Amino acid sequence: MDGKSSRTTTPLLPDAAAKRGGERPSEPWKGELVKSIVYAGLDAIITSFSLISSISAGRLSSGESWILCLLYLYNN
Secondary structure, eight states, X not given: OOSOOOOOOOOSSOOHHHHTTXXXXXXXXXXXXXXXXXXXXXXXXXXXXXXXHHHHHHTOOHHHHHHHHHHHHHHO
16 A cells, blocks of 8 residues: 555435535425424423412412412413
């Protein structure tokens, strides 16, 4: 061996963008479903923390806590 490598690298998967002329695939949903799921999850987390802090600050009984939970569910 003379120190130079005669190997060539071949990609395992062909470049799909090069086959289609370099254009990206279209996204018909544009990520709206994912955005909705993330925002709904954040809303639920914030509402839960708000509810827990309200119950803790008011030192409410279990009956009053259930009423407050039902009111939060009714408003959302």
